[in-house]
Amino acid sequence: MIEYAFPGLLNYWIVFLLMMIGLYIVIAHENLIKKIVGLNVFQVSVFVFYISMAKIKGGTAPILADGIEVYSNPLPHVLILTAIVVGVATTALGLALVVRIQESFGTIEDDEVREKEEQDK
Amino acid sequence: MNIEIITSDLLEVATLVIMGITGLAIARIRNLFAVVMLSGIYSLMGATLYVILDAVDVAFTEAAVGAGASTVLMIGTLALTSDRELATPNARTVKGIFVCTLIFAALVYGSFDMPLYGDPLAPVHQHVAPRYLGESMGEIGLPNVVTSVLASYRGYDTMGETFVIFTAAVGVITLIGRARRKKSGKDGGSGS
Numbered sequence: 001m002i003e004y005a006f007p008g009l010l011n012y013w014i015v016f017l018l019m020m021i022g023l024y025i026v027i028a029h030e031n032l033i034k035k036i037v038g039l040n041v042f043q044v045s046v047f048v049f050y051i052s053m054a055k056i057k058g059g060t061a062p063i064l065a066d067g068i069e070v071y072s073n074p075l076p077h078v079l080i081l082t083a084i085v086v087g088v089a090t091t092a093l094g095l096a097l098v099v100r101i102q103e104s105f106g107t108i109e110d111d112e113v114r115e116k117e118e119q120d121k
Numbered sequence: 122m123n124i125e126i127i128t129s130d131l132l133e134v135a136t137l138v139i140m141g142i143t144g145l146a147i148a149r150i151r152n153l154f155a156v157v158m159l160s161g162i163y164s165l166m167g168a169t170l171y172v173i174l175d176a177v178d179v180a181f182t183e184a185a186v187g188a189g190a191s192t193v194l195m196i197g198t199l200a201l202t203s204d205r206e207l208a209t210p211n212a213r214t215v216k217g218i219f220v221c222t223l224i225f226a227a228l229v230y231g232s233f234d235m236p237l238y239g240d241p242l243a244p245v246h247q248h249v250a251p252r253y254l255g256e257s258m259g260e261i262g263l264p265n266v267v268t269s270v271l272a273s274y275r276g277y278d279t280m281g282e283t284f285v286i287f288t289a290a291v292g293v294i295t296l297i298g299r300a301r302r303k304k305s306g307k308d309g310g311s312g313s
Contacts, residue, residue: 004237006127007134011238014137016228020221021144028217031206033153033198037160040191041144044167047183048137051176056246057239058126061175062266064258070241072175073250074266078275081267082282084182089289091191095198096296102202109207 003057011052018045030110032098036091043087050076129173130239136170151206157195164188178267 022045025038054076062074098108105113143163147156164187171180236243253266253274261269271279 004240007130008237009232009235011134011137012232012235013229014134014141016225016232018137018140018144019228020225021141021148023224024217024221025148027220028213029148029206029209030213031153033195033202034156034206037147037156037195040160040187041147041163044164044183044187045140047179048140048167048170048174051171051174051179052133052238053235053243053245054176055174055239056241058123059175059241061177062254063177064254064264064266071254071266073246074253074270075250076245077176077179077267078270078278080176080179081182081271082278084179084187085282086285088186088191088194089286092194093289093292093296095194096293098198099201099297108202 012049015045015049015052018048021045030112032101032108032110033095035110036094036098039094040087040091043083047080047083050080133170133173136166136173140166140170151208153199153204153206154196156206157192157199160195161188161192164191178265 019042022038022040022042025041026035029035029038054073056070056072059070059072060068062071062077064071101113102108105116107113107116140163143159143166147159147163150156150159164183168180168184168188171177171183236245253270257266257269257274258264261273263269
């Protein structure tokens with residue numbers, strides 16, 4: 001068990017910190033582009049979390065070759081491949097919405113958009 | 122314990138720390154162009170990390186699509202909007218940090234039930250994956266197991282992914298496509 005003492009759970013904790021930086025950007029900042037960047041940061045952190053669970057110490061990339069015994073788990077890799085592409089699709093949609101909001105309200109700050117909506121009522 | 126494994130572990134933690142610093146810079150900086158560039162760097166560091174973690178297919182997808190395509194999309198959006206962010210009020214910062222600290226504590230508490238990093242006896246490695254690694258050469262005939270799973274065993278997942286991309290493309294086109302722009306240009310002209 002001593003072989004697995006480092007990094008042990010430490011790298012998961014750093015990844016949790018990365019996720020929280022992303023979440024913080026999404027909830028604390030008003031600027032919509034900044035929010036989407038925050039969402040991306042959160043997303044990449046979740047991907048890293050998944051991929052680090054797939055790692056086996058002393059293993060190698062799951063490409064079959066002679067003389068190699070230990071491969072890392074290929075299944076999380078496949079799931080994250082799909083997730084990356086879907087993530088970019090949602091980013092594109094979010095950015096398109098930001099462009100439309102800029103056209104309609106003249107600003108991309110969430111609080112200003114809300115103020116203008118209140119005034120219009 | 123062999124030296125290669127120790128080096129890769131140290132590299133992994135170091136890369137994560139660099140990602141953390143980049144993330145904090147993204148949170149602090151208010152020039153959005155710099156923020157977008159930093160988010161590209163964040164993705165590229167993620168791709169580096171995937172190579173260290175043996176996920177080479179994920180690494181090049183992240184480098185091409187995550188770091189490349191989304192950075193281009195964001196710069197395009199910056200060109201159509203503005204590249205300055207207004208200051209965040211302090212009350213909001215404090216609230217945000219409070220919520221994030223709570224969630225972080227809950228996640229760390231949950232992580233104590235997780236198997237240690239790199240443990241081959243972790244439950245995730247006991248089921249499904251050994252079959253892919255053992256049988257895919259005979260059944261599919263490709264040395265790259267990730268490709269076999271992506272295109273064959275989980276082909277429906279990949280088909281669903283294409284539907285998602287198609288839907289997103291349709292959404293983007295209806296939101297900011299040419300017809301829409303012409304119409305809104307006319308409306309905006311008469312309205313204002």
